[in-house]
Amino acid sequence: MIPQTFDYVRARNVGDALKALAAKDGTKVIAGGHSLIPLLKFRLAQPARLVDIGHLDELRGVTEVRRGAKIGAATTYRDLLESKLLAERYPIIAEVTSGIGDLQVRNKGTIGGGLAHADPAADMPAVMLALDAQLVLRSKRGKRTVAAREFFQGAFSTAMAEDELLIAIALPPLPRGAGTAYVSFEQAASGYALAGAAAVVKRSRSTVAHCTLAMTGISDRPYLVRAAEQLVGTQGLPDAIEHVAAQAAAGVEVNGDIHAPADYRRHLAVVAARRALQKAFVRSKK
């Protein structure tokens, strides 16, 4: 497996990378390379040039931003797992990350790379939707922020322009006392999600005050389940959760393949949604 030839530059800083992208000459960004290099090997991607941002300290690490957090786009999954701040404020990040790829992939793969790749069966995008993450994009033209909920536009397709670079992921604070959970069913070979559900539930005394549910692996992109709002105001009893979970794939065009025919995948969506909601509910503070 040998990629097509390409040129390679190692960016000295973000400005360097933006300059390379501004040329719009078929330059692609590489960080961990764990989404891109397999495509290069199969010659499914044939960029003229790679600009490497993997080693840029300014793009790595997790920082505290008021009650939230900012994650550099080139932060590896391993670094996410080792972040105390994330463990404290967003335990769902460790929960989802420990199941991404494998030990070696997590050592090198980056959160930004994974999100920009926009695999419709990737786990992390669902969590980003559930947390209402804001993706910070930069180009020579300037900087803008796109909500994760707007970012994913289809299979392997995002809101990023050709000259833009994902530089950080900003996580707004979770509602106080909220519980979170990510539940997925893995495809046995690839480990990608046949169906994955990320849930955020906040209780206020005996009723649910806030509920978000995001799904991945079901369709051509991750999505929010609008029906999650219907849990708000309920006591979060099994029936109410089931009612919401049952709508996890409602109105969605569900993928079918050799690993999970569409009817089964739709069913798994419901099960994953229910389990995620239940876990998040139990984990939320009364």
Added chain:
Amino acid sequence: MPTLFGSGIKRREDPRLITGRATYTDDVKLPGLIYLAILRSPYAHAKLGKVDTKAAKAAPGVLAVYAGADITDRVVPVPCAWNVPNCNLKTPPHPLLAHQKVRYVGDGVAMVIAESRAAARDALDLIEVDYEPLKAVTDPERACQQGAPQLHADVPNNLAFTWVVAGGNADEAFAKAEAKVSLRIVQQRLLPTAMEPRAAVASYNAGTGQLTLWATSQNPHIHRFLCSVMLKIPEHRVRVIAPEVGGGFGSKIPCYADEVLACLASMDLGRPVKWTEDRSENYKATIHGRDHVEYVEMCGTRDGKITGLRTRVYAGLGGYASTAAPGVPTILHGLMYSGAYTIPNIHGTVHGVYTTATPVDAYRGAGRPEATYLIERLVDTLAREIGMDPVEVRRKNFIPKDAFPYTVATGLTYDSGNYHGTLDKALGMLDYGAFRAEQEKARQQGRYLGVGVSSYAEICGLGPSQVAGAVGFGGGLYDSAVVRVYPTGMVRVYIGTKPHGQGEETTFAQIVADEFGYPVESVEIVHGDTESTPQGWGTYGSRTTAVGGTAVKLAAQRVKEKAKKVAAHLLEANEADLEWKDDAWVVRGSPDKRKSFAEAALMANVAWNLPAGVEPGLEATAFFDPTNFVYPFGTHLCTVEVNPETGQVTVLRYIAVDDCGPPINPMIVEGQVHGGVIQGIGEALQEMAVYDAEGQLLTGTMMDYAVPKASQMPKIETAHTVTPSPVNPLGVKGVGETGTIASVAAVVNAVCDALAPLGIKHIDKPLTPARVWAAIQQAKGNGGGR
């Protein structure tokens, strides 16, 4: 002195493997090395038009480009080497590079030789091929129906052969039977997935006319023979070296076009040529396994006596008949239809069918897992039909231990066995009664627990050469060893078999060291190079120890006999007065008069003082041709819990009780069982090669073909009974394939047992969550099933 035989000593091959200093084929480097890449058909079935290689030839670094038409007259097509008789076998030519037609995705179409791997790969993209696509058919049952796409001009209905096995009168048995059950079983295609992909390095010396081929081969002597045939050069000018081989599981038995193309390129270009497969290339171009659609029936009495078994099997062969392919679903499958039982009436029909898919050949167990699976599924189905415990049905039909040697209805004579022994031991380990009670309790709580039993007998230790000839195998099945003792007493043993993970560098050294009273370190086992090893037939069919190990033992004994003559001479004693003690001969009654084996070896090698008539030197060759196959057996038990909501199967316990005769190295035997069982669990739960309607392999990479991972697999509990085989002096059988042969049925039986309350009788493997869930939905009448 304690013997090494029976001792679980550490493996002698490991130090180089754990330090990264072993040499696998792709590690071989030669001065002036150039690289070969093969363009493979993206179509499953197409007429081949013009293959335009002009641009590729002009690309930088490219030395030569060939299409099929360029080489057709220079080489002999890839031979099928197992021409099973009496079945009207048709093996149409299998060109080294496709000619006029391609017959599966992955069929070689052209080749490039270039200065670097990258240049060779780049040039593949520059070859333009005109394909006229034809309809594909990858299902063996559909492929032999009227109107199916035809692969080969002279093979009507793609029917490569129809082979029948019969014993007793099955039709009569079924007509009279009190109870009958039938199943349609699909034994899915599998991808062998040896962790090392195939590779070849060919180096032709135009001066001597000698061709040397390093290749990923389980049987270098067979490769030597087939290369010489295909290249039309004398066999004694071909040297094949199988260096370290990273697993085979049958997929490195065949001699493929690819390694022969590397040879051809080296002969033409006068430089050494390397070819190495990518994994995705491996999944298309290296043989697959299994691929049966089966209609099977069993009949018996209401009190559990099996009276008959009938089968109709469609065995997919893929686009061509691979090296051993016709023998796998016939000799190694149909002849085993009696399993561990006294089934008096058997009738089996096996149709070998060409399909527009990668050729199928021997894959771990090769025919016997398929046989065990269908028999054990039928036994469970019959047990349920007559309301009897499946364990009781097995007990009632086992060949009794005092009946051996026992000839089954298919004509095979099993050597030895104690089938009740392994069953009882396994049941005891599980506490079968307690599990049944727990299962009953769980059922009341809406949980689905199940236990699966698989009692098997298998045929291995291939085998008597006379039988090989009679069943059309294109070679012998004896094996060989040369034991060479150096002046210092150190020993090298050159063997005709080809270990590639099974540990014979250790176990064979144990055999020899015991013979000479040596520490194991004094003995080295050499294998894989046809230049130094005697004619042998390789490692497959769990034959290496039973056949090759016996040759080692016999050669060592011959050496020892000669050394004893020398020792007697040096001791000025009669041979008859010598006693072997630990590592030396001692004159009976005079314990201080002793000569060690090493002392005798020195004298034999320097020849200063030898008895009259004894030649100098100390080495011996033995060829061992067994009089029969050997028949390992055992019982495996698996318990599972099925999640009815998701269809997920969790293996709770897996118990393997096997009898392969006396183990030479119990640690290695254990390892073989572990690996075999996990491979079978993979087959039962998750592995499947899938083609779409156009004949595209949908499981073309490890992203879609579910090779078992550590996190997905259970722990195996193992135990053994020991019933020696009378067929060889070591008493040994084989254990390389038993795990796979037994485990598939154990797991599927367990899941079907768990789901029995829902009325589910059978689900085709692999029992993926999706399939189990669909079966549950169908059983509940909710639709959603397939």
Added chain:
Amino acid sequence: MKRTVSLSVNGATRTAEVEPRALLAHVLRDDLDLTGTHIGCDTSQCGACTVLIDGRAVKSCTMLAVQAEGCQITTIEGLATNGNLHPLQQAFWEKHGLQCGFCTPGMIMTAVDLLAQNSNPSEGEIRHAIEGNYCRCTGYQNIVAAIQAAAATLRGATPARAAS
């Protein structure tokens, strides 16, 4: 276009003329003659090519050699010190944690990283950690046992945690 890359491998600086597209695994094997690192797949699944990059296990078939400039690379050949086997190598030998040996170098390198993070992993944690290393021969059982044994050796006298 080829360029010179300078790599720090097993404590020594090595240079090679490579194209940017050259995979680290190929450069280690073909240019630096470190053939202990194997290639078993093309989709970053099997882990036979695992090496340590700055102490972390990485699949060298999914990394460009040019990306590795400036990093400390350790391959299986660099694991034994002064002729003494690493405790993991020793344990794989003693526990029969290998058969054909093809997956072994990568498996061991991943285990090095695991034990650096977790000195007393449970069976479940080990199985999770090596899920990116495929072995077709052993059924994993003795590999797990080997890693547990090596962990005990590396811990010294610390008693093993009960299996979970």
